[in-house]
Amino acid sequence: MRYKYTYAVFPRAYSKSFLAVMILMIRCILYPGAKLFVTSGGKEQASGIMKEKVQEICSLIPGFQREIDWTRGHTLEGKDYCKYVFKSGSTFDNIAARETSRGKRRHGGLVEECVGVDGTILNEVIIPTMNVSRRCANGDVQPDETLNKSQIYVTTAGWKNTFAYNKLIQILVWEIVKPEKACIMGGTWRVPVLMKLLDKNFIKDLKMDGTFNESSFDREYESKWSGSVEDAFFNAEQFDRNRILRQPEYEYSGRSLKSAYYVLSVDVGRKGCDTVICVFKVTP
Numbered sequence: 001m002r003y004k005y006t007y008a009v010f011p012r013a014y015s016k017s018f019l020a021v022m023i024l025m026i027r028c029i030l031y032p033g034a035k036l037f038v039t040s041g042g043k044e045q046a047s048g049i050m051k052e053k054v055q056e057i058c059s060l061i062p063g064f065q066r067e068i069d070w071t072r073g074h075t076l077e078g079k080d081y082c083k084y085v086f087k088s089g090s091t092f093d094n095i096a097a098r099e100t101s102r103g104k105r106r107h108g109g110l111v112e113e114c115v116g117v118d119g120t121i122l123n124e125v126i127i128p129t130m131n132v133s134r135r136c137a138n139g140d141v142q143p144d145e146t147l148n149k150s151q152i153y154v155t156t157a158g159w160k161n162t163f164a165y166n167k168l169i170q171i172l173v174w175e176i177v178k179p180e181k182a183c184i185m186g187g188t189w190r191v192p193v194l195m196k197l198l199d200k201n202f203i204k205d206l207k208m209d210g211t212f213n214e215s216s217f218d219r220e221y222e223s224k225w226s227g228s229v230e231d232a233f234f235n236a237e238q239f240d241r242n243r244i245l246r247q248p249e250y251e252y253s254g255r256s257l258k259s260a261y262y263v264l265s266v267d268v269g270r271k272g273c274d275t276v277i278c279v280f281k282v283t284p
Contacts, residue, residue, distance in 0.1 A: 003183040004146050007153045007171040011189050011221040013198040020110050020154045021053035022064075027108070028090035029067050031147045034134055037109035038094045039101075039126055041116035043080045046094035049112055050082040095129070097121050104129045108150030115155045119163020127151070157219040160227040168225075189221040249281060259284045 010016040024036045040046040058065035067086055068075060074085040083093035095101045095109075097117050106129045111117060133141045133148040142148075153171070158164050174182035192198035203221065206212060218224040260283045269275040 002146060003181060004148075004150050005171050005174060005182040006151070007168050007182075007184050009155060009157055009168065009184075009186040009223045011156060011187065011192070011223055013189075013192040014187060015192075015197065016154045017049050017112060018053050018056065020112070020152055021050065022057055023152065024092055024110055025054070025057065025064055025067075025084075027147055027150075028084075028086045028092050029088055031107075031134060031145075032088040032090060032137060034088075034090040034108070034147055035106045036090070036092045037104075037106045037129070038092075038112055039097045039109065039117065040094075040112040041097065043094065043096040043098075046096075046112060047078065047080050047082045050084075050092075050094050051077050054082075054084060095126070097126060099125060101125050101129065105132050106130055107132065107134045108147055108152075110152045110154065113155050114153045114167065115158030115162065115164040117164075119166075122163065157223045157225045160225050165225055186223050188223055256281070257283060 008016055008020070021038070024038070028034055028036060038046045038050050040049065054064075058068070067088070069085045069087050071085075076083040081094060083091060085091050095104055095106070098121065102125050108130060109126075111122065111126070114122070130149045130151075133143050134145065135141055153164075153167060155164060168184070171182050172184050175184050189198060189203055193200045193203065206217060206221075215226050219226055260281060263280040263282060265278045265280070267276045
């Protein structure tokens with residue numbers, strides 16, 4: 001609550017989204033007129049997280065429910081857009097991590113699962129939405145108020161050499177040089193198991209599974225980032241951007257340029273491993 005920049009790397013079942021949304025709700029109550037947001041890899045994802053966590057929080061702590069103006073037309077709970085209006089005059093909604101969010105104005109917000117958010121969009125569109133400061137009841141502006149331009153990043157670990165990892169390092173440096181403004185937190189699967197939020201047998205079954213991937217487990221449950229930091233031959237962010245094929249070709253189309261050609265790569269599996277064949281179409 002007291003930090004302007006917070007970065008939390010936690011595994012699944014750590015209640016990280018629950019806690020982050022609760023922090024935004026508390027800020028909406030304590031700072032009248034605040035405008036806060038949640039963004040994620042997809043607008044529906046951000047909306048779904050908001051709706052689920054707000055309902056859960058209001059069910060567990062009825063006091064929060066009484067702080068929200070549930071009048072029809074004020075508070076909205078839709079499939080891809082949620083907006084909560086508080087009796088303090090504050091609002092809390094989700095915005096899309098897309099170019100269409102240019103021009104919006106907010107005082108602070110939460111970036112949920114930032115490993116799946118485009119770093120360029122965050123830097124050029126989302127973060128600039130926080131270029132205004134909240135006005136107090138008397139109309140004055142306190143530029144150094146913790147709420148203004150406050151950023152919470154919550155995620156599971158991902159790949160190094162990505163925006164999410166670079167932002168983590170940046171806030172880590174800030175925590176050292178200005179500890180009153182920045183905070184880094186992290187944890188592993190052991191705490192959720194201890195608090196009965198995660199079944200220990202589930203972790204054991206994961207490790208015993210024949211398809212167990214240690215690198216993936218380290219990211220998802222140990223909060224360890226994968227990959228090399230510097231001079232990596234391949235950039236994981238480039239792979240992520242091109243992971244979805246916009247125009248997949250399932251068979252030879254006959255419409256290709258004469259200069260186009262195909263490349264086959266084969267990884268022959270041995271000792272029970274799968275054989276993988278990849279087909280690439282190259283259009284010079």
